[in-house]
Amino acid sequence: MSKGRVVIIGSGLGGLSGGVILAANGYEVTVLEQAPVPGGCLQCFVRKGVKFETGMHYIGSAAPDQVLGRLLGYLGVLKDLTLSPLDTSAYDIISLGGQDFPFANGREAFIETLGGYFPSHKDALVRYFDLVDRVAAASAMHSLDFAGANEADIMKYQLTSVGDVLDDITGEPMLSGVLAGNLPLYAGVRNRTPFATHAFITKFFNTSAFRIAGGSDAVAESLIGTLRRFGGRLVTSCRATRILCDGGKATGVFAGEEFFPADVVISNAHPARTVELFDDGVLRPAYRKRVQGAPQTVGAFCLYLDFKDGEVPYMNSNYYFYDKESPWYCENYTASSWPEGWLYMHFCHEAAPVFAKSGVVISYMRPDELEPWKDTVTGHRGESYAAFKEEKARRLLDSLEKRFPGIKGKIANYYTSTPLTYRDYTGTQDGSMYGLLHDVTLGPASRISYKTRVPNVLLTGQNINSHGILGVLVGTIITCSEILGAKELFTQMQTKRL
Numbered sequence: 001m002s003k004g005r006v007v008i009i010g011s012g013l014g015g016l017s018g019g020v021i022l023a024a025n026g027y028e029v030t031v032l033e034q035a036p037v038p039g040g041c042l043q044c045f046v047r048k049g050v051k052f053e054t055g056m057h058y059i060g061s062a063a064p065d066q067v068l069g070r071l072l073g074y075l076g077v078l079k080d081l082t083l084s085p086l087d088t089s090a091y092d093i094i095s096l097g098g099q100d101f102p103f104a105n106g107r108e109a110f111i112e113t114l115g116g117y118f119p120s121h122k123d124a125l126v127r128y129f130d131l132v133d134r135v136a137a138a139s140a141m142h143s144l145d146f147a148g149a150n151e152a153d154i155m156k157y158q159l160t161s162v163g164d165v166l167d168d169i170t171g172e173p174m175l176s177g178v179l180a181g182n183l184p185l186y187a188g189v190r191n192r193t194p195f196a197t198h199a200f201i202t203k204f205f206n207t208s209a210f211r212i213a214g215g216s217d218a219v220a221e222s223l224i225g226t227l228r229r230f231g232g233r234l235v236t237s238c239r240a241t242r243i244l245c246d247g248g249k250a251t252g253v254f255a256g257e258e259f260f261p262a263d264v265v266i267s268n269a270h271p272a273r274t275v276e277l278f279d280d281g282v283l284r285p286a287y288r289k290r291v292q293g294a295p296q297t298v299g300a301f302c303l304y305l306d307f308k309d310g311e312v313p314y315m316n317s318n319y320y321f322y323d324k325e326s327p328w329y330c331e332n333y334t335a336s337s338w339p340e341g342w343l344y345m346h347f348c349h350e351a352a353p354v355f356a357k358s359g360v361v362i363s364y365m366r367p368d369e370l371e372p373w374k375d376t377v378t379g380h381r382g383e384s385y386a387a388f389k390e391e392k393a394r395r396l397l398d399s400l401e402k403r404f405p406g407i408k409g410k411i412a413n414y415y416t417s418t419p420l421t422y423r424d425y426t427g428t429q430d431g432s433m434y435g436l437l438h439d440v441t442l443g444p445a446s447r448i449s450y451k452t453r454v455p456n457v458l459l460t461g462q463n464i465n466s467h468g469i470l471g472v473l474v475g476t477i478i479t480c481s482e483i484l485g486a487k488e489l490f491t492q493m494q495t496k497r498l
């Protein structure tokens, strides 16, 4: 017998993973997805027979005994993925001030490799890595180590900015810049992003780093398969338009005229979209205002590259390029300085490919640049928008060509997206890459709880804990713990395979 009806709004990683856990635990789960294709940022698209990923290009700590591997194992996903390890001696390459600095997997290799470039700062590198280790291990949710967790220890680093901590540890601007070079992974802002965010993400990828061969939509496909196996339902092209409340509790969700009754509603949509679904008077105006006014991480312009067959050797690293001496503040570009930095990656169509079929170059783009088209929808933005994107593509290609001479001649086709594309496909506020910006200057005010004022409406997804595959899955655990109990869920995670 069903333990109750759960309606989940949105089929991103947060919605699907929560749906799987609750369906496996006896709930009658319905996931509503506004788009025709499920998965949110896990979606891929195909043009002229070539596949491109939109929002999950590499993952970390995914070996079966590592933190993500254990979570994906519990969710029944790991067995469905073919993982292709990135180069362990250079999973990330930071190109700063005209020089390339590789990040190697593992503590010793990371310190040794960078120590070769900064021989007089080896002590600083050791201090840096000790702190990254300590902060990452201190969070039970990020380490899945409940015995060794010390949440109080990380509080300080949730409240101190990444820029301040790095400068303090290294005392050497170039080394500090190199260590911060992976900041597009969290759209870090020098004096605002907590050091803890940097530490979690750096540790996550330093432990091990992989691409998902064949594309990140394999994660969504696996979760949907498991959801259905446990009797759950996914309804696509079904946009939730209203959460109906009666007597202070939600009774169901409207998608246009259709009504889905619910005992519990979980929203995977951006919180700013979620509060729009409530009738006036249900939520406090101050809460609504805070949610809708919260600062967001910057958006991205993406240039998708379709390479000529057999011409571009597969690059088994992620390449972070900065056209200056510091990685910070690329989001503050001017009309003439864009792009000040970009991230270049190849997609992995099969495990360990020899040549790349496709790739992407990602560079920050602020919402103010897109003001003229903010009231338009995908596919109907007009010629001026097409010309704007073409000009951006040209400049990004020119910058790529300078660093990788000859690459332009090896591209068969290219495609582009802007933050407006992400806004329209996933509902993220202003097309922000990672949703809410956690901000040390605002402290807890920049965070939004998974609980709402309505007791049976919960939030999930990248905005309630953190973004990225691990951040979102940890958020799922937090949200599902509210329903199943933390103890029960943690026991399942250690002992079960869904």
Ligand SMILES: Cc1cc2nc3c(=O)[nH]c(=O)nc-3n(C[C@H](O)[C@H](O)[C@H](O)COP(=O)(O)OP(=O)(O)OC[C@H]3O[C@@H](n4cnc5c(N)ncnc54)[C@H](O)[C@@H]3O)c2cc1C
Pocket (backbone or CB within 6 Å): 009, 010, 011, 012, 013, 014, 015, 032, 033, 034, 035, 038, 039, 040, 041, 042, 054, 055, 056, 057, 058, 059, 238, 239, 240, 241, 268, 269, 270, 273, 300, 362, 422, 425, 426, 427, 428, 432, 433, 434, 460, 461, 462, 463, 466, 467, 468, 469, 470, 472
């Ligand atoms: C360019 C880019 C690159 C990235 N690269 C990586 C990476 O390499 N590794 C990594 O770990 N992370 C990466 N991320 C981050 C990661 O993709 C996200 O943090 C994560 O996928 C977000 O999952 P989510 O469930 O919170 O939300 P989303 O994926 O945004 O899903 C939300 C879903 O809700 C649906 N929805 C919204 N409103 C409604 C409604 N009213 N009714 C019905 N459905 C609705 C949307 O259509 C969407 O499907 C990247 C992100 C971006 C943008």
